[in-house]
Amino acid sequence: MTLIRPAGRSDVTALVRLRLANAERHVQLAPDLFRIPDEEAVRRYFENAIGNALISVAEVDGEVVGMVEVVLLLADPPDHQILVPRRAADVHTVVLDGHRGRGIGAALVAEAERVAAAHDVSIVYANIFATNDDAVRFYSSAGFGPRGILLSKPCG
Template sequence: MPILVRAAEREDVPALVCLRLANAERHVQLDPVIYRVPEVEAVRRHFEEVLAGESKVVILVAEVVGEVVGMVEVVLLADPPDHQILAPRRAAEIHTVVLDGHRGKGVGAALLTAAEKAAADSGALVVYAGIFTPNEGAVRFYSSAGFEPRGTLLSKETGALSGMARP
């Protein structure tokens, strides 16, 4: 079936909300300490704001037979400030979501190709795909598209959450 990738429109907000919530539920199953399912209203508001005006976020959707079955957000990052040692290189983060039942059919690849073009068209020289918990499917997907490890992101909890209940 043909896959149409296009810029998201305001009419797509309900589908975008469903995609974000489905993605959140999938990630909570991977690691309920790192991930959460956000409030529906907050998700709706985010997409409405992004699609309403100038934003550093580009949202593309994938349609199959008129149904939105995937999306990718391209988040343009600010150049490092002059006082930092990183060479200034425009970069973008990408976040890809494809509904169950449509994975493995080229939807993610089509979204990723379009996202890379959108990032390049915005001047980004590098695209990042952050994967913050063991997610073999995501690593396999991005690796098959030519993404490679770039450095190491280390983290440590500060203990500020020690009094809070954990899921």
């Protein structure tokens, strides 16, 4: 059975493991875009984030096998912008290989939506690269859909 709960200080080591595993997957997808972050920097981030950030974990048989982080964005666009004010958040989900396809990611996303709504968020974003077919499929199955197009161009 999967238990979804808020992350606590005792989860820092597992959160670091999840972040690094996620980085490894992303580096395999696009080594020109992604990197493996410094483990100690990741540890410091989570040590400082616990209690402040909106992080939930998925636990199976006492082992943390997934996480979701809700990152609140600016409450309202500046007055000079044309966007309708909406409280928004980014959602970042990770499930370890070997535990995918069991509904853990879906449970984490549902928890992220609940946590976001409790913070007056009206829209959540899953920022993924179009070439990440697995993530596109996963978030699409969770009800996420396209919202605009983000174009980029290297400088220099």
